[in-house]
Amino acid sequence: MNYWFTIVLIPIVLSLGITPALQTEMIPNAEAVKSKGNSLTEINSKKVCGDKLCSEIIDNKKEINKSTIMTSQKGLFPSTMDYTVTGPEINPEKGYAVIEIGDGLYWVTDGMYQIMFLTTGEGVILVDAPMGMGTKIQQAVSEVTSEKITHFIYTHIHKDHVGSASLLPQDTVYISHIDTAKHLAMKNDPQRPVPTVTFEDQYTLIVGDQVLELYYIGAFHSKGDIVISSPVHKVIMAVDLFHPNAAPFQFMGIARDMGEHLAAHDKLLAMDWEIIISGHEPILGTPEHLKFNKEFTLSVLDNAITAMQTTQPSANYFGDLANRCAELTLEQYPDLKDIELYPVENCVTMVFYAMID
Ligand SMILES: [Zn+2]
Known part of the structure; x- marks a missing residue:
């Protein structure tokens, strides 16, 4: 993962002009971020x-x-x-x-x-x-x-x-x-x-x-x-x-x-x-499976936000955020099938969504 963060995340961070000094300013309001992807939108009726x-x-x-x-x-x-x-x-x-x-x-x-x-x-x-x-x-x-x-x-x-x-x-x-x-x-x-x-x-x-x-x-x-x-x-x-x-x-x-x-x-x-x-x-x-996946996805988002609110700035800030978010997710869903495969990768997506999307 260190290699991945080096070749992918650091250029992204540099290109976005994100510096450690800005990191604390980017921590979002948790409810505001969650509501963006949690609204009941009607299917477009234009046919x-x-x-x-x-x-x-x-x-x-x-x-x-x-x-x-x-x-x-x-x-x-x-x-x-x-x-x-x-x-x-x-x-x-x-x-x-x-x-x-x-x-x-x-x-x-x-x-x-x-x-x-x-x-x-x-x-x-x-x-x-x-x-x-x-x-x-x-x-x-x-x-x-x-x-x-x-x-x-x-x-x-x-x-x-x-x-x-x-x-x-x-x-x-x-x-x-x-x-x-x-x-x-x-x-x-x-x-x-x-x-x-x-x-x-x-x-x-x-x-x-x-x-x-x-x-x-x-x-x-x-x-x-x-x-x-x-x-x-x-x-x-x-x-x-x-x-x-x-x-x-x-x-x-x-x-x-x-x-x-x-x-x-x-x-x-x-x-x-x-x-x-x-x-x-x-x-x-079933609808229950889909409801569970929504709950899981919102939990990962919560964990990304918690990581952003509790992690100190460092040279590997995004790596630290993703790793902390992954730890929290693994603690919450230890028995979910395939949970161990991509906890950090899934948190990388959520950290970027919560922070800069
Ligand atoms: Zn596909």
Whole structure:
């Protein structure tokens, strides 16, 4: 860590002009900092469906929704809740498990990564295609349906979750937030085809007898992060926001904007759902898991602020702050899965958020 602080933090500190003399002036009001990322913000109500305003097609959509939902009676299977406690057995030869968690809604996991797909009667909608799962994705789909994949949704830009997107049939419709499309156009990466259907705030995807609502609630993790909701199943998918029943990946899940990251918890908790597919871990998530992660995140923020209020200026001030914050966090959550992996890295993100964001 000393090396890391030397090559990364010191240049940042110098470039920001932060000197030990200023350190005490930068200690924030704890409640003011916490409230920045803790407000209940309504999802932007401006609705864009592809290249049309949703208001232009809303009446038609309502009719379709009514007929499909009333005739299909889709829902979540009660047995699905078992997977919020213990993950499914994964056949080591196959390397994944594919499970129908609601009518026509399938969850696929290799124990580390998670995706979902829906059969619609008119083709499969696939959400995410992790680089490491490759051709296993098509294999999982073929296990349960003869329908071919017709639609693909990017949850966000990151290749580890979408790097097998190019392995899909050539006429697949690729859908994403506009920021994901811009990023992928800039990257020109053959493994991540540039989406042709994009949206800014909200998009409704209707294929056959399935309806998905896609929302942008802010960049809670990377760029173009979206929430995919199947209202009839009460299932949502939001990837890399949190790990159910585990500590975050390093630097608070590599969150680029801690304010958006924290606020996303409240925005999701205000929605109506029972299961969240988080992209990682062997289990499915629940609102309780998400509430716990919010509590954990606010505790790390508290610990960063406590460290700032009690640590004396020194040559390694930021290192001292992160280390003290990590000690406090480890004392509070000794039994949380993976807590020991990145306590200092997570505190580095929180110290910078509390101090200079
Ligand atoms: Zn990611």
